[in-house]
Amino acid sequence: MPSNSYYNLAVGWLVEAGITSGVAPGKFAPTATVTRGQMAVFLWASAGSPQPAGGHSFTDVKPGVYYEQAVIWLVGEGITSGVAPGKFAPSAKVTRAQMAVFLWAAAGSPSVEGTHDFTDLNAGSYYEGPVTWLVGEGITSGVAPGKYGPTRPVTRAQVAVFLHASACTKAPVGTSIAAGDSSSCVLNDDQTVACWGLNAEGQLGDGTTTNRLAPTQVPGLTSTISLTAGRSHSCALKAHGTVACWGSNDSGQLGDGTTTNRLEPTLVLGLSGVLAIDAGDSHTCAVKRDAKVACWGFNYYGQLGDGTTTNRLTPTPVVGLSGVSATALGSGHSCALKDDGQVACWGGNYNGQLGDGTTTSRLTPTPVAGLTEVLTIAAGARHSCALNVEGTVACWGDNDRGQLGDGTTAESLT
Known part of the structure; x- marks a missing residue:
């Protein structure tokens, strides 16, 4: 993983978002090609690894394999129907054309506008529309002037870049200030954050519980595009679609799988591709790139929308x-x-x-x-x-x- 490589930032995002931990300790394998089974897991994880509903009819996807849940999710979301009746072909390599279709379908198959200047795309092909969409979204400019390379296999490095670019192009410019019960935060021009006010539960995120009478920098928080604050907790949406929260966590409102207060920003588990966030008194919700919502935290009144009144320590889909x-x-x-x-x-x-x-x-x-x-x-x-x-x-x-x-x-x- 050379620090100056074109994929270094994207791989860093994959790791931070919990989408991958590599292929072995200390190894990402950027030049390795990606199979359809691996692609399913990448897409599923980038959507936050939602609990899939239903099943599949593929005879070549065995029960218990690492990609089974991801494939079920792909089918349920209408992202794929396989390569033939009853066949998903999990070990087949993914091409750049197929990658375009996967990304386009995962985004909800939006209407395609604009044009492309690639000479190696067959007019009317199954991938022409999705590639045109990729270009319009700024996700790709091809492999060379006038060339998209639709039949080339996709590497793990390229998948990282595709997924990262897809997440970033959907990230909006959000709220620049947020006010909690007795604290406030501001988003600076350089995408860092400063907070002030009551800090008894760490809601200022500066690593202490010391009240602050003036804005104090939140350490380790960069590339922020939006803020929200609850009664005693705060959250930041980052440019690549992940969320970090800090402060009170008695009901799991920080989404890190615990009920431990955090004095500094802590990544929300299993959450990526986020477009917007909002905090209630002791619960938090995120709108994702697929226009669905996940919530976590206090649920005594059913405010998480998952059909229960059980507190959730990590993001849970709204039913x-x-x-x-x-x-x-x-x-x-x-x-x-x-x-x-x-x-x-x-x-x-x-x-x-x-x-x-x-x-x-x-x-x-x-x-x-x-x-x-x-x-x-x-x-x-x-x-x-x-x-x-x-x-x-x-x-x-x-x-x-x-x-x-x-x-x-x-x-x-x-």
Whole structure:
């Protein structure tokens, strides 16, 4: 792994995101070619290794092999149907053309716009559209001027670069400030972070529990694009789609598999390809590149949306939720804005903060009644609000201090 190689940064990202630990102690094997079985694992891990549902019908994928769960996930997501009826061909080498299709399908098979200038792509081929998409997203410029090399086998180094570039092109510029209960953080121009305020549980991330009256640098945190803060914990989204959190962890809200408070940023386990993050009182959620949501932490009211009230120490998929562009988290409830402009909420509903017309708590996402064409959402402790395309705002839930802005102090269930 030469430090000046074209793949050094990408491999570093793979390791940090937990996507790979190499082929042996101290070895990544950058020039080794990648099989379809290995490619399945790379894609699955880059999506956060979600628990796959269903099964597969491939006779050449044996039970218990290291890539079985990854292949099941690929099938469930519609990313592949194999190479022939009943055949996945796990030991076959992946070509650059196939890599393009895998990445395009893993991104949700988005519509393809623009053109390419590769002379070695057959017009109308199964890979022409995906390669055009790769070019439009800035993921590749080919192997040489005018050449994509569709039949060339992909190496482990090239896969690292493809996956890293794919994650980075989807990373948005996010919130530059975040405020918790008694602390604040700011994202600097150089993508580092500084925090100040109460630090009793390490929520400033400076390695101490000393309160700070002025901004103090968070050590070891670079390439940050977005921040969020809960009651006593903070999280940072990094440019390559991973998340680091610090501070209070009594309910697992840091996502590192423990309930140990962390005084410095700690990587959230099994999470990559993240586009947006949000923190509630003691839980955290992430919107991923596939427009699905994973949450972790306190779950007494069902605010993690996994159908249970069990706290989760690592990211857990929200049940039945897709097409999401943003989330908003309250004290004991969560909401998601979908690409179609509708909103769904889940968790505690004792003040009507889910907006479904009831005070029944929900363990999985439930549509908010009467909302369409929503542009952005926000959540307070026990109330929620939405801004629509016409520039008007609707709020619902607790209103004991007039937080709904409707001229009353009466709560609203819709």
